[in-house]
Amino acid sequence: YQTLRPFPPHFLWGASTSAYQVEGAWNEDGKGPSVIDARTHYPEGTADYRAASDHYHRYREDVALFAEIGFKAYRFSIAWTRVIPDGDGEVNPAGLDYYRRLIDELLSRGIEPVVTLYHFDLPQALQARGGWANRATVDAFERYARIVFEAFGESIKYWLTINEQNMMILHGAALGTLDTQLENPRRDLYQQNHNMLVAQARVIDLLHQMHPAAKIGPAPNISLIYPASARPEDVMAAFNYNAIRNWLYLDMAVWGRYNSLVWRYLEERGWTPVFSPGDREVLESARPDFIAFNYYTSQTVEASRGDGQDEVARAGDQHMKSGEDGVHRGAGNPFLPKNAFGWEIDPVGFRNTLRALWDRYQLPLIVTENGLGAFDRLDDDGQVRDPYRIDYLRRHIEQLQLAITDGVAVFGYMPWSAIDLISTHQGCSKRYGFIYVNRDEFDLKDMRRIGKQSAGWYRQVIASNGLDF
Ligand code: BG6
Numbered sequence: 001y002q003t004l005r006p007f008p009p010h011f012l013w014g015a016s017t018s019a020y021q022v023e024g025a026w027n028e029d030g031k032g033p034s035v036i037d038a039r040t041h042y043p044e045g046t047a048d049y050r051a052a053s054d055h056y057h058r059y060r061e062d063v064a065l066f067a068e069i070g071f072k073a074y075r076f077s078i079a080w081t082r083v084i085p086d087g088d089g090e091v092n093p094a095g096l097d098y099y100r101r102l103i104d105e106l107l108s109r110g111i112e113p114v115v116t117l118y119h120f121d122l123p124q125a126l127q128a129r130g131g132w133a134n135r136a137t138v139d140a141f142e143r144y145a146r147i148v149f150e151a152f153g154e155s156i157k158y159w160l161t162i163n164e165q166n167m168m169i170l171h172g173a174a175l176g177t178l179d180t181q182l183e184n185p186r187r188d189l190y191q192q193n194h195n196m197l198v199a200q201a202r203v204i205d206l207l208h209q210m211h212p213a214a215k216i217g218p219a220p221n222i223s224l225i226y227p228a229s230a231r232p233e234d235v236m237a238a239f240n241y242n243a244i245r246n247w248l249y250l251d252m253a254v255w256g257r258y259n260s261l262v263w264r265y266l267e268e269r270g271w272t273p274v275f276s277p278g279d280r281e282v283l284e285s286a287r288p289d290f291i292a293f294n295y296y297t298s299q300t301v302e303a304s305r306g307d308g309q310d311e312v313a314r315a316g317d318q319h320m321k322s323g324e325d326g327v328h329r330g331a332g333n334p335f336l337p338k339n340a341f342g343w344e345i346d347p348v349g350f351r352n353t354l355r356a357l358w359d360r361y362q363l364p365l366i367v368t369e370n371g372l373g374a375f376d377r378l379d380d381d382g383q384v385r386d387p388y389r390i391d392y393l394r395r396h397i398e399q400l401q402l403a404i405t406d407g408v409a410v411f412g413y414m415p416w417s418a419i420d421l422i423s424t425h426q427g428c429s430k431r432y433g434f435i436y437v438n439r440d441e442f443d444l445k446d447m448r449r450i451g452k453q454s455a456g457w458y459r460q461v462i463a464s465n466g467l468d469f
Contacts, residue, residue: 005405007466012412014073018119021421025056029094032085034121049422053437067109070462075414077116087123088140119163132192138199145203149210159216161200166220166249169193187271194273197252201286215289218253222293224353226300228331233303237328241301254361256284294369298349300333347395354403364409371416373430384436384452397469
């Protein structure tokens with residue numbers, strides 16, 4: 001391009017967190033346990049992970065730091081179990097009060113709250129009764145949403161339904177949705193998926209009825225799938241995995257119907273979900289206002305080798321396996337460098353993903369996660385130097401602007417994470433934040449907050465509306 005298009009005025013520069021990863025206070029002031037609090041396998045090497053970053057007690061100080069960086073928006077999630085400790089019973093006023101205070105603090109500093117209703121932390125009491133496989137959970141979610149829409153609907157413009165539903169289904173073993181005791185765990189998983197899609201559609205409609213000016217959208221993890229080669233079989237494998245990993249979720253959220261390739265894939269395996277009366281209607285009627293998505297890296301796949309090893313083969317040293325027997329096999333991408341945890345880094349893939357989403361759905365986009373997990377170090381002089389994170393974010397922002405120049409409508413960028421927190425899979429030495437939290441895996445220390453080098457850099461980016469990065 002001869003000239004780049006500028007970031008739009010009022011672009012939502014900010015950052016993200018989720019409740020269980022940042023709040024701590026997991027059993028205080030009436031909060032009930034979630035599936036995360038109840039899990040027996042902690043993220044690698046953590047102790048006391050439930051204390052997280054103690055944001056529950058320090059949110060004022062944290063919001064002041066966010067304001068210093070200049071955040072225009074802050075994405076956080078509400079812990080369902082803080083508001084309704086057992087998921088569908090009595091409301092806990094202290095839980096609502098906490099989020100009221102957090103929202104007021106943000107608004108008083110001119111920071112737009114972007115609120116996720118549910119980020120992996122299903123109430124344990126609901127899980128004990130079958131979790132998402134039980135239709136009662138759909139009603140419980142709608143009731144919970146109604147309660148928070150009533151409480152905060154006047155103050156919140158942007159709502160997100162469910163964080164990374166696609167990861168909960170595809171990595172069910174890691175995120176607690178896969179029940180291996182069942183005779184047909186995958187059928188159960190796709191029934192859970194269906195129930196979540198219905199729950200999502202119901203709360204989209206509900207918000208629109210209750211607060212017509214507010215906006216709501218899904219928040220999956222989307223990364224475009226590349227074929228490992230131009231071999232037509234590899235291209236088809238990428239095409240299929242794009243449908244299974246990405247389009248299934250968004251075709252339903254946006255168009256209200258199952259992706260036809262995925263439906264055939266489910267039929268073939270006996271995994272098709274059962275529709276309850278009224279499901280079709282609500283799925284068809286609900287229309288999101290935007291698509292929020294999380295992007296960390298692209299993924300590359302090749303055709304199944306048909307040797308029963310697709311599932312266990314790891315893609316390079318990526319943390320996640322990405323194969324499915326007889327469907328596709330994960331492949332490393334030799335053109336991409338990797339971070340300290342083996343995740344490939346693909347800024348151009350970010351532009352590719354933005355373009356693919358826009359091309360397919362033509363709905364405004366907001367990036368609700370993107371970032372670099374790293375082993376940051378607090379130096380003796382009290383500074384945290386993270387030039388690698390600046391480099392990662394800079395390259396992604398550059399591609400974001402190119403996507404905007406391509407004509408893609410994007411209205412916000414909210415990297416992961418605003419402040420250091422507990423990683424989903426790898427404890428708290430894997431840091432993502434602009435703000436360092438002084439604790440480690442086994443010692444909570446003083447949890448003091450220290451702005452990293454990246455915080456100063458991001459401040460400039462925001463102050464210049466993306467001209468100076
Ligand atoms: C996303 C989640 O999957 O990626 C976050 O929404 C998570 O909750 C983030 O923390 C990074 O993954 P991880 O495993 O490095 O924490």
